Each structure stands twice: as C-alpha cells, then as structure tokens.
Amino acid sequence: MGAMAGRAVDSRVRMVAGQGKCIVMTGIQGSGHSLKGLKRLARVFAAGTTLLLAGCMVPSDGPLTHEVISAGADGGSRATSRAKIVFDVIDIDQRVANAVKDHGRPGLAKTFGFGGASGTPVIGVGDALQVTIFEAGPDGLFSTTDHKSTMIPVVVQPDGHGQIPYVGSVRFAGMTIDSARATIVDALKAKAVEPDVIVALASNASRTVSVLGDVRSASVVPLGLNPEHLTDVLAHAGGPVKPPYDTYVTLKRGGRSASVLLQSVIDNPKDDIIIKPDDQLYVSYDPQTFSALGQTKRSGKIPFEAADLSLVEAAALAGGGNVATADPKGYFVFRYEYENVYRAVVGDARFRDLIARGMAPDSEGRYPIVYRLDLAATQSYIVAQSFPVRNKDVVYLARHIATDLSKFLNIVSNTSSVAWNATRILDR
Numbered sequence: 069m070g071a072m073a074g075r076a077v078d079s080r081v082r083m084v085a086g087q088g089k090c091i092v093m094t095g096i097q098g099s100g101h102s103l104k105g106l107k108r109l110a111r112v113f114a115a116g117t118t119l120l121l122a123g124c125m126v127p128s129d130g131p132l133t134h135e136v137i138s139a140g141a142d143g144g145s146r147a148t149s150r151a152k153i154v155f156d157v158i159d160i161d162q163r164v165a166n167a168v169k170d171h172g173r174p175g176l177a178k179t180f181g182f183g184g185a186s187g188t189p190v191i192g193v194g195d196a197l198q199v200t201i202f203e204a205g206p207d208g209l210f211s212t213t214d215h216k217s218t219m220i221p222v223v224v225q226p227d228g229h230g231q232i233p234y235v236g237s238v239r240f241a242g243m244t245i246d247s248a249r250a251t252i253v254d255a256l257k258a259k260a261v262e263p264d265v266i267v268a269l270a271s272n273a274s275r276t277v278s279v280l281g282d283v284r285s286a287s288v289v290p291l292g293l294n295p296e297h298l299t300d301v302l303a304h305a306g307g308p309v310k311p312p313y314d315t316y317v318t319l320k321r322g323g324r325s326a327s328v329l330l331q332s333v334i335d336n337p338k339d340d341i342i343i344k345p346d347d348q349l350y351v352s353y354d355p356q357t358f359s360a361l362g363q364t365k366r367s368g369k370i371p372f373e374a375a376d377l378s379l380v381e382a383a384a385l386a387g388g389g390n391v392a393t394a395d396p397k398g399y400f401v402f403r404y405e406y407e408n409v410y411r412a413v414v415g416d417a418r419f420r421d422l423i424a425r426g427m428a429p430d431s432e433g434r435y436p437i438v439y440r441l442d443l444a445a446t447q448s449y450i451v452a453q454s455f456p457v458r459n460k461d462v463v464y465l466a467r468h469i470a471t472d473l474s475k476f477l478n479i480v481s482n483t484s485s486v487a488w489n490a491t492r493i494l495d496r
Contacts, residue, residue, distance in 0.1 A: 153436055154422055154428075154436075156414055156418070157439075158438070159440050160439050160448070164439070165454045167413050171408050172332070176341050179326040180319065180324070180341055189293050191241060191242070191244070191248060191269070192224065192274020193225070194224060195240070195269060195273055196224075197240065197248070197267055197270060198220075199219070199266075199267050200217050200266040200268075201220065201260070201263060201264075202216055202217040202264040203260050203262065204216075210260060220232060224240045224241055228240065234259050235252060236255075238251060245267050252265045273290070275290065277343050278347075280348075280349070280351070283305040283309065284308075285305050286305060287305055289305055291343065297340045297342055297343065298339075298343055298349070299334075302317070312329075312330040312334055314353060314355045315331075316328065317330050317333065317349060318350040319348070320347070320349075321344065321347050321348075329459075335375075356459040358382055358457050360382075360463050360465075361462060361464045362467065363393050364394075364463070365390060376456060378452060378453050378454065378456060378457065379452040379463075380453050383399070386463065386465075394466070395465075395467060396444040398466030399466075400440050401441070401464075402436075403460075403462070404436055405435055407433065407434075407435065439455070441455075
C-alpha cells in the first residue's frame with residue numbers, strides 16, 4: 069500500500085466552459101522510491117497528455133460544431149426528413165459528349181415558335197397618321213388652283229376613332245392602311261371631285277416592344293410594318309453593353325417567359341424569332357462561370373471569358389490537378405440537365421426509371437446528373453475536347469483514396485514525435 073501511495077499520480081483535466089481551452093493539472097507525490105520508476109510512469113503520462121492536448125489546445129477562429137448545435141432552442145438540431153436526390157452518374161465517352169453538345173438549352177423558338185409573319189399590321193390607338201386627300205378639280209373641298217391635295221394629320225384616339233373633314237369620325241383602330249384608305253375614299257365620293265387618298269403611318273404607338281436592362285439605350289421600341297427579329301429590336305435599343313457570350317435575353321409574352329444566351333441566338337438563327345407587339349425584352353449581364361472544387365490547383369468560381377468552354381479548357385483554367393493527392397479516375401461534372409438532354413444521354417427507358425425512383429426537376433425543369441471523366445485513359449483527353457461545360461457547372465476532382473491513409477499516418481507520426489520529445493526531456 070505504501071508503495072502504491074508513493075507512486076500515486078494525481079492528474080486532472082478540466083475544460084474551461086465556453087472558451088474551448090483545456091487546463092491540465094498534475095501532481096506527483098512519492099517518497100522512498102526510485103526515480104527510475106517515476107520516469108517510466110511519467111513517459112506514459114506524457115504520451116497520454118500530449119494526445120489530449122492535441123485535441124483541445126488548438127487555436128480557435130469560431131465555435132465548434134457541437135457548441136453551435138447545443139446553442140439551439142431545444143439544445144440541439146431538429147431532425148427533418150431528408151429527401152434523397154436521385155441522379156445518374158454517367159461516364160463520358162464520345163457518344164455522351166456529342167449528345168450533350170447537340171442537345172443544349174431549349175431556345176426561344178421551342179417556347180414561343182419562330183413566329184413568321186403575324187398578318188398585316190393594323191392601326192391602333194395612339195398611332196399618328198398622315199392622310200393626304202387629292203381631288204381632280206381645281207376648286208374642290210381639298211384642292212385649289214395651286215395645290216391639288218391637302219395633308220391632314222390624324223391621331224387615333226382612345227376610342228379608336230379619328231376625325232377627317234367632310235367625312236366625320238372614322239374608326240381607324242383595327243384597320244389596315246389599305247382598308248383605312250378605301251373607307252375615306254368611299255365617304256368622299258359624293259362630296260369631292262374624283263377623290264383619291266393616301267394614308268401613311270407617321271408614328272407607331274400601338275405596336276411597340278419594351279427593351280430594358282443592359283442595353284445602351286433602354287426604351288420602348290416601335291415595330292415597323294415589316295416583321296422584326298429579336299436582334300433587330302436589340303439593335304434599335306443600341307445593342308447589349310456586354311459581350312454576347314455573357315449576356316442573357318429574357319422574353320416575356322402572354323404570361324410566359326424564357327431566357328436564352330445571346331450568343332446562342334447568334335449561333336442558332338432559329339432562336340432569332342420574330343418579335344410581336346407588347347413583348348417585353350430584358351437584357352442581363354450574367355458572366356458564364358463554373359466552380360472548381362476538390363484537388364484542382366485553383367479552386368473557386370472561374371469565368372469562361374469565351375463563347376463556349378470544353379471540359380479540357382475548364383481543367384486548364386483550374387490549373388490541372390494536384391498530382392500528389394488527386395484521383396485521375398475521379399474528374400466529375402455536377403449539373404442539372406434539361407429533359408431533352410437527359411433523355412439523349414441515358415435513353416427514354418432509363419429516364420422513366422429514374423423518374424419512377426423519385427428523380428425530381430428543379431425550378432427550371434432540369435434534372436440532376438453527374439458526369440465522370442477518367443483522366444487515366446488516353447482517349448479521355450480527346451473526348452473532353454468536345455464535352456461542353458455549362459454555366460454554373462461544378463467541376464470536382466476527387467482525392468485519391470491513399471490520401472486519407474497518408475493524412476492519418478502523418479497525424480500519428482506527429483503526435484508520437486511530440487510524445488517522444490516529452491519523454492526525452494523527462495529523462496534528462
């Protein structure tokens with residue numbers, strides 16, 4: 069008993085509440101025993117204390133996870149139902165790359181149709197007309213010896229009518245230019261000498277399009293008598309301020325809206341649709357970017373700064389991979405794809421199967437998918453040149469499985485080194 073009392077070691081470890089610090093208090097009491105026994109016990113204690121301090125005496129730049137959770141109203145986090153996101157992981161080959169490239173984001177033509185001629189334009193409220201009336205005789209209602217005609221300005225009123233002398237109120241709203249001319253001629257045949265009429269549109273207030281956002285001259289653009297395309301209307305507003313590959317155009321029409329990259333309108337003439345009266349165009353500057361994460365040398369949000377970007381180019385912008393830690397077989401692209409692209413990649417049967425398993429679209433009707441590129445395969449560097457990176461993609465280079473083992477061994481090695489140094493000090 070005396071021997072045990074002589075080797076009694078009193079050690080206490082106390083956490084200082086709310087400060088994330090540790091205080092280790094030790095005391096060694098003994099008498100009549102060899103210093104060698106105490107040193108042996110001290111070595112064991114030093115190793116244990118070192119491991120303990122490694123976990124609690126770490127500089128802090130904020131609260132720990134458990135401290136944040138325990139600070140909640142119920143002293144912990146509330147468990148909510150977590151819906152599993154269903155998606156497919158697809159290996160990138162040439163077929164997949166071609167399918168993704170050929171079936172991109174649905175354009176304006178898919179939503180609104182190309183348009184085509186929407187019928188002959190008609191006169192509307194607020195339009196300014198120039199009505200010129202000719203007479204054959206020198207002394208008529210609208211002619212003199214010197215002038216055989218009279219020009220009458222007419223503005224179509226809110227009720228759709230306009231006034232013509234000796235004719236009275238004419239309902240112009242809804243008429244074509246030709247029908248307005250015929251109506252006036254018929255009304256003057258019994259009053260004027262062989263009358264003839266020319267009706268011209270001086271200014272257009274009823275057939276307009278509003279163009280807002282990042283254009284040089286945001287305005288209400290009047291539409292001409294001939295059909296005008298999207299790019300025509302943007303040109304009337306001075307054109308976009310930023311490059312077309314970083315500019316999106318949103319068209320609102322009749323309760324529907326769709327957005328498209330302006331560059332795709334330039335590349336695909338089918339999306340340069342015909343604009344209709346009362347359409348609204350909003351032009352926005354939104355640089356195309358992707359996020360590089362994982363074992364890439366450059367992490368963060370990286371801009372395209374180009375009309376399009378291939379996966380090889382994205383990998384180069386991210387600085388390549390960290391040779392010491394990256395897994396070349398795990399180069400992933402996370403994104404949401406539109407249904408037409410998804411079906412082209414996985415097939416209709418597989419797509420229906422994923423839907424049955426609970427795969428759900430996001431707010432834009434796109435479905436989650438992950439593409440994998442094996443950089444250990446030579447042909448991958450050829451295929452990746454034709455695989456397009458989309459705006460807001462997440463490019464992730466996974467770490468190699470051996471990296472975790474290496475980290476663990478480093479921790480054990482460093483901790484053992486500290487303990488060994490401590491025991492050496494006590495041996496002196």
